[in-house]
Amino acid sequence: MISGDGSTQGGAAEFTAETVGAVLQAACPQADLEPSGAELVRLGSNAVYRLAGVPVVVRIARDAGALGEMERAVRLARWLEAERFPATRVWGGADQPFVLAGRVVTFWESVQDREEYGTAGELADLLRRLHWLEEPESLRLPNFDPFAKLSGSLRRLVGVSGVSGEDREFLDERAGRLQKEYDRLDFVLPFGMIHGDANVGNVLRHRDGSAVLIDLDGFALAPREWDLVLTAMYYERYGWHTREEYQEFVYRYGFDLLNWPGYSVLADVRELMMVAWMGQQVATSAQSAGEFARRVQSLRTGEGRREWKPF
Incomplete structure (x- = not known):
């Protein structure tokens, strides 16, 4: 459902x-909340x-062009509910999403009154079950095209205060090299539906x-x-998971990505996406700016990844 004051997506405020x-x-009354x-x-x-x-969470997308993506997320959530898959549920029966002031708004059932995360083993269980489903x-x-997504993120760094032209050039060159390496990968797991941002967060x-899976807008x-x-990566590169946590994940999913020859290339691509995203946050806080600088330096030197902080 589209409603609001007629603001265009491109005209959304900061x-x-x-x-x-x-x-x-403005959005809550549209859902009688x-x-x-x-x-x-x-x-x-x-x-x-x-x-x-009321047990409701409201999500307002930063990207003013996220309407199609969020429409798909709502359809997906309703299908997963019909499949009795443990995932976040859409709130109520009203048509969603809403668009107001150029922003895309969706309403979701709150899982609980505080954020308590699942384990790596529970993530593995959810992914194994998800990957068995056949989507309509x-x-x-x-x-999913990681380089289309990455290119968009890198373009958004142009003009961002705190991201130098030298940094942007370095990240662009790295993306170009990785795309060639990615195109030569020989994937061994089946092609099919993925969450797209699968992590314990x-x-x-x-x-x-x-345990329930949330953030459905990256499905592809x-x-x-x-x-x-x-x-x-969280285990091998950054130390955000312990060896025991990672071993539990591997045991319950049934595949160890670290034993796949293409792991390092895939990890480099995913890592670059993380760095590009962090670059878009540098103006929000000194902490974000410092983390971006730390990550770019790690990519340049190949060292210091254990000092990265999760965001």
């Missing part, structure tokens, strides 16, 4: 707590609010104690290795 708060105030007392949980790729008094054509999932503990068709690479 993405700040103040501007997204105004969008929240009250915005008073809402808590801003996160301000990143999306603004995420938890409403007061009606979902119209896109083929997207697995939440439900009120009933079960791709080699399943994409859904395994972040957990492998």
